Amino acid sequence: MHNNKPVLLVEDDTVDAMTVRRAFKDLGINNPLHHVTNGEIALIRLRDLKAEHPCLILLDLNMSRMSGTEFLVALKKDPSLRKIPVVVFTTSDEERDRRNSFNLGVAGYILKPVDYSHFIEVIRTIYTYWNLSKIAPTELLK
Amino acid sequence: MRWPLTFFRDLSFRTKIVAICMGVSVFTLLIGGLSLFAIDLVNMRETLRTKLITQADIIGQSAASSIVFYDLDFASRLLSTLAVNTHILSAILYLQDGTLFASYTKPDMADVKPPAMPAADLTNLTPLYLEVARPCLLHNEQVGVIYIRSDLTEISQRIRFSILISSAVFLAAIVASLVLTWWLQPLIMGPVNALTTAARDVAEKGDYTLRVEQVSHDDLGVLANTFNRMLDQIQQATTKLSNSEQKLIEHRKNLERQVKTRTADLEVANQELQDFAYIVSHDLKAPLRGINQLATWISEDYEPLLAEEGRRQLALMRERVTRMYALIDGILLYSRIGQFQEQRQEVDLQVIATDAINMLAPPEHIRISIEGTLPFVLAEKVRMQQLFQNILSNAIKFMDKPQGRIVISSKCENHICTITITDNGPGIEEKYHQKIFQIFQTLNTMPQNKDSTGIGLSLVKRIVELHGGTINVHSKVGEGTEFIFTLEQKRLSNAQQQTSSPG
Numbered sequence: 001m002h003n004n005k006p007v008l009l010v011e012d013d014t015v016d017a018m019t020v021r022r023a024f025k026d027l028g029i030n031n032p033l034h035h036v037t038n039g040e041i042a043l044i045r046l047r048d049l050k051a052e053h054p055c056l057i058l059l060d061l062n063m064s065r066m067s068g069t070e071f072l073v074a075l076k077k078d079p080s081l082r083k084i085p086v087v088v089f090t091t092s093d094e095e096r097d098r099r100n101s102f103n104l105g106v107a108g109y110i111l112k113p114v115d116y117s118h119f120i121e122v123i124r125t126i127y128t129y130w131n132l133s134k135i136a137p138t139e140l141l142k
Numbered sequence: 143m144r145w146p147l148t149f150f151r152d153l154s155f156r157t158k159i160v161a162i163c164m165g166v167s168v169f170t171l172l173i174g175g176l177s178l179f180a181i182d183l184v185n186m187r188e189t190l191r192t193k194l195i196t197q198a199d200i201i202g203q204s205a206a207s208s209i210v211f212y213d214l215d216f217a218s219r220l221l222s223t224l225a226v227n228t229h230i231l232s233a234i235l236y237l238q239d240g241t242l243f244a245s246y247t248k249p250d251m252a253d254v255k256p257p258a259m260p261a262a263d264l265t266n267l268t269p270l271y272l273e274v275a276r277p278c279l280l281h282n283e284q285v286g287v288i289y290i291r292s293d294l295t296e297i298s299q300r301i302r303f304s305i306l307i308s309s310a311v312f313l314a315a316i317v318a319s320l321v322l323t324w325w326l327q328p329l330i331m332g333p334v335n336a337l338t339t340a341a342r343d344v345a346e347k348g349d350y351t352l353r354v355e356q357v358s359h360d361d362l363g364v365l366a367n368t369f370n371r372m373l374d375q376i377q378q379a380t381t382k383l384s385n386s387e388q389k390l391i392e393h394r395k396n397l398e399r400q401v402k403t404r405t406a407d408l409e410v411a412n413q414e415l416q417d418f419a420y421i422v423s424h425d426l427k428a429p430l431r432g433i434n435q436l437a438t439w440i441s442e443d444y445e446p447l448l449a450e451e452g453r454r455q456l457a458l459m460r461e462r463v464t465r466m467y468a469l470i471d472g473i474l475l476y477s478r479i480g481q482f483q484e485q486r487q488e489v490d491l492q493v494i495a496t497d498a499i500n501m502l503a504p505p506e507h508i509r510i511s512i513e514g515t516l517p518f519v520l521a522e523k524v525r526m527q528q529l530f531q532n533i534l535s536n537a538i539k540f541m542d543k544p545q546g547r548i549v550i551s552s553k554c555e556n557h558i559c560t561i562t563i564t565d566n567g568p569g570i571e572e573k574y575h576q577k578i579f580q581i582f583q584t585l586n587t588m589p590q591n592k593d594s595t596g597i598g599l600s601l602v603k604r605i606v607e608l609h610g611g612t613i614n615v616h617s618k619v620g621e622g623t624e625f626i627f628t629l630e631q632k633r634l635s636n637a638q639q640q641t642s643s644p645g
Binding site: 013014015016018019022062090091092093112114115116119 | 424425427428430431432434435436438439463464467471474
């Protein structure tokens with residue numbers, strides 16, 4: 001993806017995180033994947049001035065401590081963070097989760113496939129899209 | 143005849159009593175008065191006649207000798223003594239041969255032409271006068287005839303007097319009876335009024351505790367007693383009624399409370415169910431996915447280390463996991479129907495079916511066609527999509543013929559549309575016809591149905607029934623299957639009805 005900026009994965013399931021990491025590896029994606037296990041840690045990391053902002057956040061919704069939705073609310077309230085595109089990556093096909101997420105301005109809502117081959121396809125699609133898509137100007141991301 | 147009756151009927155009871163008493167009194171008085179008057183009249187006439195005959199006899203006796211001696215002077219004087227009686231109009235003495243011997247006429251009367259000699263025993267009453275004739279006897283031998291005519295003023299005066307007295311008595315009696323009636327009518331009217339007032343009070347105020355005082359033991363007493371008994375019964379009935387009404391209100395309040403409690407319970411239960419569905423969808427699926435991924439990687443990364451048996455077991459494990467995943471999805475889908483209801487709207491089944499066919503992209507050898515045009519129905523759009531997708535995908539999935547045919551047709555009657563989806567697939571044995579609509583039944587009972595979770599048709603049935611319709615299956619093994627379900631037709635507005643033509 002653009003400039004090999006990092007991708008932030010907010011995911012509390014170890015295997016799911018492993019799956020994403022494995023898919024990145026299998027697809028030859030060179031962007032560093034930063035994995036945190038809940039929204040709270042994700043916010044701390046994003047607000048760390050020394051750390052580089054990610055070009056994309058992959059967000060699970062169902063997490064202990066701070067759920068994906070709560071994380072989204074906090075993220076979109078923060079003017080320095082709200083331009084970072086977020087793709088929800090979840091098991092929930094619930095209407096209210098989809099509605100909430102899009103109301104909070106997510107860039108995409110993707111269901112985690114059960115099968116690894118499908119999983120890898122999804123990650124490939126996300127990668128291709130964000131490789132093609134222009135991201136917000138750098139100064140906005142700062 | 144009708145008017146006086148109605149008039150009398152509508153008079154008050156008091157006036158009726160007075161009127162009846164008065165009427166009877168007047169009638170009695172009139173009858174009595176008239177009878178007395180008639181008797182009096184007859185008596186008076188008789189008296190007058192007797193008096194006149196006696197007078198004639200006295201004159202005749204006295205005049206007999208004067209006739210024999212032809213003493214005209216004496217006879218004239220004798221007759222003139224009659225002037226004492228002012229009612230005597232004239233008197234005539236006839237000789238035996240009929241010649242007029244002497245006569246008297248009331249002084250102020252014009253000369254009356256003397257009649258021819260009457261019979262010696264004449265008594266004649268005319269409307270104007272009474273005339274009698276008597277023989278003049280001397281030693282029992284008739285020597286002449288005396289004739290006397292008297293007016294009837296004595297009678298008419300008496301009649302006048304009688305009428306006067308009668309009228310006075312009549313009036314006095316009327317007044318007396320009026321006063322008496324008036325004075326006595328409370329005896330009857332008192333209890334009647336008490337009854338009337340009580341009945342009116344009961345009717346107007348609904349006060350059934352009122353009672354009428356029973357003052358006598360006559361008919362009115364009985365009536366009052368009966369009235370009181372009736373009030374007793376009404377009061378009892380009313381008390382019972384209001385008691386049961388009270389109970390009913392109490393009962394209704396209880397019911398409302400219960401409904402509220404139950405509704406609250408249901409809301410809690412419903413919320414819990416939703417939470418449960420949510421938990422199932424995430425907390426059960428996540429580990430499954432993990433197991434699946436790990437199994438995949440083990441079989442990929444450690445392939446050289448695994449024996450054939452190990453690889454087969456891993457594959458079996460992944461197959462089971464995939465099915466369980468699908469089952470969880472199916473349960474979720476099934477439980478969500480009815481829980482979240484969309485607004486029902488006008489849905490064009492033609493569009494829904496066409497979209498479903500396009501989405502399912504049937505293989506070359508299967509042709510899906512729509513007969514005629516499918517109707518508009520009143521339904522939840524998403525559910526209609528699920529309905530068609532499920533039935534059609536089943537038909538495609540199980541198609542075993544080289545030339546697969548699936549036909550969708552419809553028929554609407556009385557705002558109910560019957561949709562039929564027919565295929566020429568393997569068909570379903572009759573013993574499974576009901577079971578296929580039960581959740582998970584397909585999975586357990588139909589060996590050829592390995593890919594299916596058994597959710598599809600139960601979902602279809604649930605959707606149809608939630609829309610108030612029914613679903614049936616007709617099938618012959620080897621020949622094909624026909625699914626028939628009903629949906630409520632969208633009611634056409636007037637404008638649409640005019641422009642649309644049948645067929």
